[in-house]
Amino acid sequence: xxxxxxxxxxxxxxxxxxxxxxxxxxxxxxxxxxxxxxxxxxxxxxxxxxxxxxxxxxxxxxxxxxxxxxxxxxxxxxxxxxxxxxxxxxxxxxxxxxxxxxxxxxxxxxxxxxxxxxxxxxxxxxxxxxxxxxxxxxxxxxxxxxxxxxxxxxxxxxxxxxxxxxxxxxxxxxxxxxxxxxxxxxxxxxxxxxxxxxxxxxxxxxxxxxxxxxxxxxxxxxxxxxxxxxxxxxxxxxxxxxxxxxxxxxxxxxxxxxxxxxxxxxxxxxxxxxxxxxxxxxxxxxxxxxxxxxxxxxxxxxxxxxxxxxxxxxxxxxxxxxxxxxxxxxxxxxxxxxxxxxxxxxxxxxxxxxxxxxxxxxxxxxxxxxxxxxxxxxxxxxxxxxxxxxxxxxxxxxxxxxxxxxxxxxxxxxxxxxxxxxxxxxxxxxxxxxxxxxxxxxxxxxxxxxxxxxxxxxxxxxxxxxxxxxxxxxxxxxxxxxxxxxxxxxxxxxxxxxxxxxxxxxxxxxxxxxxxxxxxxxxxxxxxxxxxxxxxxxxxxxxxxxxxxxxxxxxxxxxxxxxxxxxxxxxxx
Amino acid sequence: xxxxxxxxxxxxxxxxxxxxxxxxxxxxxxxxxxxxxxxxxxxxxxxxxxxxxxxxxxxxxxxxxxxxxxxxxxxxxxxxxxxxxxxxxxxxxxxxxxxxxxxxxxxxxxxxxxxxxxxxxxxxxxxxxxxxxxxxxxxxxxxxxxxxxxxxxxxxxxxxxxxxxxxxxxxx
Numbered sequence: 001x002x003x004x005x006x007x008x009x010x011x012x013x014x015x016x017x018x019x020x021x022x023x024x025x026x027x028x029x030x031x032x033x034x035x036x037x038x039x040x041x042x043x044x045x046x047x048x049x050x051x052x053x054x055x056x057x058x059x060x061x062x063x064x065x066x067x068x069x070x071x072x073x074x075x076x077x078x079x080x081x082x083x084x085x086x087x088x089x090x091x092x093x094x095x096x097x098x099x100x101x102x103x104x105x106x107x108x109x110x111x112x113x114x115x116x117x118x119x120x121x122x123x124x125x126x127x128x129x130x131x132x133x134x135x136x137x138x139x140x141x142x143x144x145x146x147x148x149x150x151x152x153x154x155x156x157x158x159x160x161x162x163x164x165x166x167x168x169x170x171x172x173x174x175x176x177x178x179x180x181x182x183x184x185x186x187x188x189x190x191x192x193x194x195x196x197x198x199x200x201x202x203x204x205x206x207x208x209x210x211x212x213x214x215x216x217x218x219x220x221x222x223x224x225x226x227x228x229x230x231x232x233x234x235x236x237x238x239x240x241x242x243x244x245x246x247x248x249x250x251x252x253x254x255x256x257x258x259x260x261x262x263x264x265x266x267x268x269x270x271x272x273x274x275x276x277x278x279x280x281x282x283x284x285x286x287x288x289x290x291x292x293x294x295x296x297x298x299x300x301x302x303x304x305x306x307x308x309x310x311x312x313x314x315x316x317x318x319x320x321x322x323x324x325x326x327x328x329x330x331x332x333x334x335x336x337x338x339x340x341x342x343x344x345x346x347x348x349x350x351x352x353x354x355x356x357x358x359x360x361x362x363x364x365x366x367x368x369x370x371x372x373x374x375x376x377x378x379x380x381x382x383x384x385x386x387x388x389x390x391x392x393x394x395x396x397x398x399x400x401x402x403x404x405x406x407x408x409x410x411x412x413x414x415x416x417x418x419x420x421x422x423x424x425x426x427x428x429x430x431x432x433x434x435x436x437x438x439x440x441x442x443x444x445x446x447x448x449x450x451x452x453x454x455x456x457x458x459x460x461x462x463x464x465x466x467x468x469x470x471x472x473x474x475x476x477x478x479x480x481x482x483x484x485x486x487x488x489x490x491x492x493x494x495x496x497x498x499x500x501x502x503x504x505x506x507x508x509x510x511x512x513x514x515x516x517x518x519x520x521x522x523x524x525x526x527x528x529x530x531x532x533x534x535x536x537x538x539x540x541x542x543x544x545x546x547x548x549x550x551x552x553x554x555x556x557x558x559x560x561x562x563x564x565x566x567x568x569x570x571x572x573x
Numbered sequence: 574x575x576x577x578x579x580x581x582x583x584x585x586x587x588x589x590x591x592x593x594x595x596x597x598x599x600x601x602x603x604x605x606x607x608x609x610x611x612x613x614x615x616x617x618x619x620x621x622x623x624x625x626x627x628x629x630x631x632x633x634x635x636x637x638x639x640x641x642x643x644x645x646x647x648x649x650x651x652x653x654x655x656x657x658x659x660x661x662x663x664x665x666x667x668x669x670x671x672x673x674x675x676x677x678x679x680x681x682x683x684x685x686x687x688x689x690x691x692x693x694x695x696x697x698x699x700x701x702x703x704x705x706x707x708x709x710x711x712x713x714x715x716x717x718x719x720x721x722x723x724x725x726x727x728x729x730x731x732x733x734x735x736x737x738x739x740x741x742x743x744x745x
Contacts (some may be wrong), residue, residue: 028609132587132590133590136587136590136591136594137594137595137598140642141642142587146584159620161642193580193642194645195583195642195644195645196640196642317635317640318636318639318640319636319639320638321638322629322632322633323633326629377620
């Protein structure tokens with residue numbers, strides 16, 4: 001309602017001069033931005049002066065990198081672009097990791113960076129950085145605003161580019177004089193991008209070809225990636241998989257796209273995926289990839305990947321098809337559109353009873369396993385308890401490392417968009433700030449920020465934001481006093497030479513939390529875990545749980561680098 | 574194998590940076606790249622000559638280029654009948670004795686002398702890269718002081734001799 005009024009006012013006084021910053025804030029309101037993750041500084045002072053009067057919620061991270069990871073968490077849960085504003089120079093360079101992370105995991109972001117005034121660009125002015133040059137390879141698109149009146153259109157186009165096709169980050173660099181200068185509100189302009197026309201509707205002939213291939217298949221399997229989530233196609237995936245009775249394997253990022261407790265779900269594939277999922281990918285004669293990019297952590301050694309399979313690949317990004325794995329049936333389309341058409345084909349389901357039985361027997365024979373040991377708290381046990389005590393309804397956000405894999409293996413996602421993790425880039429320090437964005441995206445959800453002791457210390461400062469907004473985030477630190485994944489690789493591949501992977505000095509995480517007025521617990525046994533979890537998961541208070549887990553625990557199964565999917569180790573105890 | 578890709582792109586700041594960046598990001602080697610205006614205002618043509626090991630790499634290159642928002646069209650014209658030209662300026666040492674020899678080489682190549690100095694002359698040559706290569710080889714013994722090549726610019730010929738049309742003729 002308020003927005004409409006603002007809009008009519010503007011029309012009435014169409015000759016009114018507005019500053020670049022005002023045009024920017026109005027453009028953000030038109031895009032219905034709910035939250036800005038931003039950090040002020042010299043070059044964005046004029047913009048911050050307008051933010052002061054804006055209705056849009058502004059969240060101040062304690063480090064710009066925290067701001068952009070929070071925006072990624074927000075984007076992952078809502079599907080809408082996360083909005084970030086930072087100043088020029090160091091503010092801008094501090095978001096480079098987040099942009100790269102969002103680029104490789106296809107998360108929509110619209111990021112505004114301040115810039116020195118147009119007249120001094122190129123003179124090595126105070127807090128000047130060539131952020132367009134720096135971010136060209138790590139953005140879907142980037143702009144530098146040269147004329148004040150371009151701002152409304154550029155913002156509109158940026159939101160469109162960030163959220164359409166294969167989503168990704170878009171950066172808009174705003175020189176200070178553009179933010180302060182005055183211009184009339186320009187006429188609204190339709191988006192015109194002749195060079196950017198994402199194909200969303202699948203080619204009918206390829207859909208026919210795929211339907212026929214399914215009917216003939218003896219060992220079909222669907223590999224479902226995050227494309228399912230970006231396309232909001234979880235329901236269609238379920239209908240199609242059930243219609244054809246095709247088992248489903250998820251990538252790390254796809255988790256939640258298909259219900260984990262479904263009888264057709266085989267689990268996660270890849271380096272730390274489960275036996276059945278990986279063997280299904282190895283043995284299959286028809287691999288239907290929907291919205292995954294055949295990342296090396298999923299495929300293992302390409303020479304041994306799906307050696308017997310006809311490969312079909314549905315992807316909105318044509319450049320992903322055939323990039324790593326030769327593909328016989330390419331379908332360039334939005335996953336939802338493609339699945340709808342596949343469902344409508346009502347093709348003859350494959351005769352694959354034997355395959356389904358084999359898969360089921362593998363599932364029984366080779367579930368995830370870990371050594372139960374009463375003297376040490378096992379991280380897998382912690383994840384199982386978290387799953388049970390939250391009934392699988394929590395939003396789970398992780399950092400990167402062993403804990404991330406345990407969370408992916410043991411938390412069973414029944415719904416889409418409840419899982420936030422840094423997949424492609426593997427960014428440590430991602431988890432805590434991303435949990436803030438996820439929590440702001442769904443204020444009612446219980447958010448589990450599952451972290452390692454290493455990654456937590458890369459973004460500890462964001463505890464302040466959790467306190468400030470009183471977010472119901474349960475910080476779960478699986479504390480093994482080491483950089484566990486590095487330590488595991490050193491144990492397995494570097495003759496146990498633990499070079500700089502064991503943290504000699506740890507702060508008290510509980511005291512640290514207390515410094516931010518957040519309650520903390522050290523948990524050393526299953527009994528303590530039981531008691532504390534029952535208490536803290538039932539309220540909306542933030543809390544920090546320092547689980548002292550078995551420091552020698554490794555993530556299994558595992559496919560060693562250079563090995564094929566069929567060469568897993570640690571499948572059995 | 575050498576491939577020639579032509580792109581039409583929006584003439585916007587940073588677009589060339591985005592294209593060349595993509596080549597280095599994806600670890601593709603550009604042999605030459607030329608850029609210039611086209612008949613349409615605001616649209617530039619880029620011609621890239623690349624050396625690739627196999628067809629799948631060239632497919633990736635064209636797909637990745639196509640994905641760029643400012644790229645309007647990408648065509649791998651290597652297989653088509655095309656007009657591909659390059660210009661080179663070569664400063665060669667020359668004495669009054671060798672000048673006529675050099676002239677004799679220039680003529681069949683339809684190159685021309687565009688500047689004469691006391692002990693050197695500047696030759697301009699245009700043509701396909703192979704022709705320029707050959708010319709440089711011939712002129713090398715006289716002593717090349719400086720050499721500048723523009724890289725290839727190209728587009729398909731107006732009339733393409735397709736397989737279909739040859740078949741038609743054979744039926745007649």
